[in-house]
Amino acid sequence: MPARTPGGRWSAGPSHPGPSHPGAARPRGGRGRDRAGRLGRGTVWTVAVVVPLAFLVAFFAYPVAVMVGRGFVVDGQLDLSGFADVFSRPRTWRIIGQTLGQAGVATVVSVLLGVPGAYVLYRHRFAGRAAVRALVTVPFVLPTVVVGVAFRSLLVEGGPLGFLHLDGTFAAIVAALVFFNYAVVVRSVGGLWERLDPRAEQAARALGATPWRALRTVTLPALTPAIASAASLVFLFSATAFGTVLVLGGLQFGTIETEIWVQTTQFLDLRAAAVLSVVQLVVVAGALLVAGRARTRRERALQLADPGLVVRPLRLRRRRGEPRDDGLALVRGATALTALVVVLLALPLLHLVVRSLRVGDGWGLDHYVALSTASGGVTVSVWQAALTSLRTAVDATLLALVVGGLVALIVSRRPRRPAARRAVAGLDALFMLPLGVSAVTVGFGFLLAMHEPFGLDLDLRRSPLLVPVAQAVVAVPLVVRTVLPVLRAIDPRLREAAATLGAAPGRVLRTVDGALALRAVGLAVGFAFAASLGEFGATSFLARPDSPTLPVVIFRLIGRPGPESYGRALAASVLLAVLTATVVALCERLRRAGEGGEW
């Protein structure tokens, strides 16, 4: 068993011993193989590139382009006067500023809280760690309707945290954005940290550096690429937050995303919406550029170690006779901060549970019992909706796995030609775009583009298939970010060795890439599944009343008067949270130490 296992994409590279079993390929064939092999590989890669690209173009780029095009083309003439008009409104600049401000502050706070969290939850062992890891992930996939209710009923005057007077403030929005995205930082930084060889830090300490100095000058720089990558994801999610901003702050805190919604659905000002969509794309592309830079830098070799050797039990007390400068203060500080954050994350969730048990002036399970009835304007029971959600999520996950797996496969290659390398990096960024483009633009785009798409004689707009497709578009980036590190960690020489020994390209893929990537697939399935369970934005545009998903039913229930509907909506939200937590916890189990985990 080698001490260093294939880790993230920061893998040690050439010095890497690699997994022991590349799949014994039989030597076969002769000189003719080479040329034919290249030809064959070409075909395989063409298929691998074309299939996901076709998917992205058909179900994302095309609808978005059609929708944005509507705003720029007036009577068949290209009209770009919208730019001058929209940019001359002071409101536009305020909104751009607020988008950058909210997302920026939320990103900084998420990183400041998430890095210590990663240290505690991934560098240490303690009882209940798996449960805590699952708990911090639940918010990431909860629908904003639910989070809005959970947050606001805590913060509202007279609520449990009403004394803070945070309701409807910038701080409340930032808090909610951090609530959603804390797990993104913890998981992606933790995934690297638990594999980072501690010897570099130990060497610094031996040379006389204080624990703080060693952390600052040795460990944090090594983690910087992971932190930057996580930060860009958080920024992307925060910059496109819609429900959170509206429910918690209202329009005075409007962002580009909410403004696109207002201009499209309320004012039908497609010109302004199109300009704002372009602005949003520029902001998102900027964030992705930063992420790409960080990723390139992170490619340098890092000493990675087996998490089994790195992760230590969490100890908060100093044993007698141990030196005083052993970094205990850092551990204590990080633990205290993380404990506080976990409590803060749990508060809204707990509040939700408590509220769902409230029946009239007493307590009871009545709202949970009512989950099995279909009444009060909802044509299916909550259980049926949960089943629909699960089924849709299965389809979306399958789709996302196929598409995302192929994308990860391509992006994991490092072609020699700079142009090809840039193309690969571009492809990576391209598939991240759906996270950064307004759900309204995509949803309206679907309605416009899916009637006779590309001139074909079919109307996909009413198709039940569009819901899992829309969810898969959002889940693909999560699959890519999960599977990619594992594929990147594979020593290219392993594939070369297999090919030299005579394995056909398909066989190399299956026995080398496939075998290793399978380990990360469990994790990818979990995230894709959870994300599609909670997806509401695009789904709400495509909702079908005969088979609504769980978030849609929650939204309907909470749109009706009466304590019963309210209680039932809260109980249904708890059900959704439990479903999500279960999926995430199961994936934690599938995920063995050292196997993928950046997203």
Next chain:
Amino acid sequence: MAGTASHTRHARIVALGTAVGTALTLALAGCSLTGSDDPAPGPDASATAPTGEATAGGKLTVVTHDSFALSDGLLDSFTQSTGIEVEVVQPGDAGALVNQLVLTKDAPLGDAVYGIDNSFASRAITEGVLEPYAAQGKAAADALGFAVEGDDEGALTAVDFGDVCLNVDTTWFDEHDLAVPTTLDDLTLPEYQDLLVVPNAVTSSPGFAFLLATIGAKGDAWPDYWSALKANGLKVADGWSDAYFTDFSGGGGDGPRPVVLSYASSPPSTVPEGGTEPTTQALLDTCFRQVEYAGVLAGAENPAGARAFIDFLLSDEVQSDIPGSMYMYPVSSSAELPDEWVQFAPLAENPFEVQPADIAANRDVWLTQWSETVIG
């Protein structure tokens, strides 16, 4: 070229490509789970649905907003009596609905639409998304009483209506020994400071209805009224549910504010278990009347089915189902109302009015001005 080897390899590559393609196609076709027991036919069926003259039977697509609901079995009975299979699509909320119809005018989303309200009615009519039809259903005569002014051809048929009014938590006022406010002006008085919460007029359709109530009541001076409300501690929540459940004290969420914008039909839901009276009450002098319309979409594939559906919406069985399913009053004067509505959900006698044509002409200006005044 080395014959056999390259052939097998080629075959393998083709096989791999085919496998990937098949997997994708299967997934795209949703064979796995989504489609398995879905009664609604897939896209192929809708694409090959009969066009043109669909007299009896056929398939009908009804486009509506996300609050549309009818009791179980009602749509089935329509299918049984007419042979028309109904598919309902709900692409968003009431505001987004009309804009979606306008955008998809050239390739309509369906055959019939239900849920265009009087604040969007003019836009729908002038944009030409509707095909006129003189409804024949039982309540057709009653529906005419709610017709949009100027809609002489009958593009829109009224189906139901409701009064958007301020609601008060009477228990709260009893406990605080304060008289319940009754008029719009009362809410600007110091004793009612910090008590009112309304949904945002830009993002919520009842919120916009309340803005219309104040415009109907105050005319051009409405911004001053809102300034006074704001000075008196008005709270603007995002949507109706946010206001009703989180900020309102009487909605079940135990919020801090005892006056909320809701509907005249909301109080019956607040009769406590074992109680006989609701704990909330609508202020009938603060209302705006919302009317919901249905219509045949221009360019419908099944216009005959769409007309039959509109008649069906005016039948007694649907009209009597509307209060329980959608919290609106039926237009029919012969439909039966639930007992608790008769008792606790009276309508406003003189709701404030704004003509649909005025709304269509000024909507954007009003909303912008409202935002500037209230949100800042």
